[in-house]
Amino acid sequence: METVVLLSQLKQKPDDYINVTIELDDMDITSAETKATYDEIKKYVAEHNAGMKVSNLYISQVKRKCGIEVGKNYNLPKNEDSRQPQCPEDKESAIVEVLKHFNIIYSKNSPSSTGGR
Numbered sequence: 001m002e003t004v005v006l007l008s009q010l011k012q013k014p015d016d017y018i019n020v021t022i023e024l025d026d027m028d029i030t031s032a033e034t035k036a037t038y039d040e041i042k043k044y045v046a047e048h049n050a051g052m053k054v055s056n057l058y059i060s061q062v063k064r065k066c067g068i069e070v071g072k073n074y075n076l077p078k079n080e081d082s083r084q085p086q087c088p089e090d091k092e093s094a095i096v097e098v099l100k101h102f103n104i105i106y107s108k109n110s111p112s113s114t115g116g117r
Contacts, residue, residue, distance in 0.1 A: 036102040044098045045091075052094055058087040062095040066105050 036044075038056050045054050060070045077084075087095070099105045 045094045049094045061087045
């Protein structure tokens with residue numbers, strides 16, 4: 001990061017270019033490879049669990065349980081004392097398996113092995 005900032009502060013004309021070489025041999029995976037969309041997660045769950053349907057709510061609950069940051073929820077309930085349904089165990093384990101498949105989490109990060117944080 002520091003290199004990028006310093007390079008961006010150089011007083012160069014727009015026609016000048018800076019060539020940068022990054023060796024990825026030491027890295028296991030790129031950040032792009034560790035992401036899967038909610039639709040990809042839903043599709044994988046359905047294909048590998050007899051058509052099981054999971055909601056975005058359940059996926060985000062499992063991600064939070066695994067310590068993964070999720071975006072802000074703009075779909076807040078109108079009533080302050082309303083309750084959110086909690087993800088059932090069978091759906092939670094199916095989502096955890098998908099997160100492992102996409103290398104988003106590893107076995108040590110799953111809710112069952114961490115006690116659900």
